[in-house]
Amino acid sequence: MRRLILEEPISASAIWARRLAVFAIALAAIAVILVRTRAADATAGLSVLGAAIFLACTALLFAGAAAVTIWRLGQRGVGIAVAAVFLAVIVLAYPGFLAVQAVRLPVIKDISTDINDPPAFARSARALRGRNGFIPPEVPPEQRLEQRRAYPTVQPINIDLEPEEVYQLVLRAAAALGWQVVDQIPPGGRAGIGRVDAVDRSIIMGLPDDITVRIRPLAAQTRIDIRSASRAGRHDFGANANRIQRFSQEMQTQLDAR
Missing domain, CATH: 1.20.58 (Methane Monooxygenase Hydroxylase; Chain G, domain 1)
Structure with missing residues (x-):
């Protein structure tokens, strides 16, 4: 059975x-x-x-x-x-x-290497088209102070080259990082200031973040200031500071490759 x-x-x-x-x-x-x-x-x-x-x-x-x-x-x-x-x-x-x-990390979504005089985002027709009409808002001074405490290593880049050479290095670094350049002005004019505006996207969701790089001549150097701002939400979770750090590293790579 x-x-x-x-x-x-x-x-x-x-x-x-x-x-x-x-x-x-x-x-x-x-x-x-x-x-x-x-x-x-x-x-x-x-x-x-x-x-x-x-x-x-x-x-x-x-x-x-x-x-x-x-x-x-x-x-x-x-x-x-x-x-x-x-x-x-x-x-x-x-x-x-x-x-x-x-x-x-503090609730910040706009990071700049110059907290006293942050680079301004371009408002040209070309830049606005590239950003779908979006203009990143200005940040209150107290948030910039929070940034200094949270990200003390976010600093300007000084390079012993002429502004025109630095401008080309910035464009190559932006291309290497996969940024979409939406506007660019080579150094010139009375102040000799150049600018590169770009859009980058987050790794997973592909959310757009806005970037502007200012190239300014000094006495014997050229100073680069970069500002990176997220569009979505109130918190960037450290993404913009990391982006600035990657840009600094890529600029060093471009300098070494000269």
Whole structure:
């Protein structure tokens, strides 16, 4: 006579955890695609991403409940619950990093190497077209003081070259960094000041950030000041300071390659 072997049921919480985690991954991917392809604006994309984060957190709660039922009742579904946790962590990893940055850094989204006289963004017709009509707002002086405390290494660049040579190096550095130059004026005129305006995009969502570089002659050097400002949100999570640091490093690379 055959013996009937009954298998323990699979934890319903584990199944729901995986379903929610898969849905969260799909929503996060949709949010990124919508914003990067310009099919939706940043607000809509971030709203979809917020829903994905909520689902990922809920998936973790269901996975925790599954762990309890599996341990107490001997149900199956350990692998399913672990997969759900893995997928949820993928969705939550970068937002979690940004949350840490938000706590650690001040609420600033406009960084300049010159806090007393920040470079002004170009308002020419060409620059406005490149920025879709957007003009970054000016920053209150108290925010500039917060910047000095938070990012003491954000400083001007002084180079022992003529302004015209430095201007060409700035253009090459911008190209190497993948910036979209929206306006440029070579050094000249009575003050001898040059300028390069550009747009860069964030790595994951492709959100636009605005950049202006001022090239100004000194007695025996040329001074470069750079200003980088994010359009979306109130906090840049350190992105603009990092962009200025990468620009400084790329300028050194361009100097070494001369």
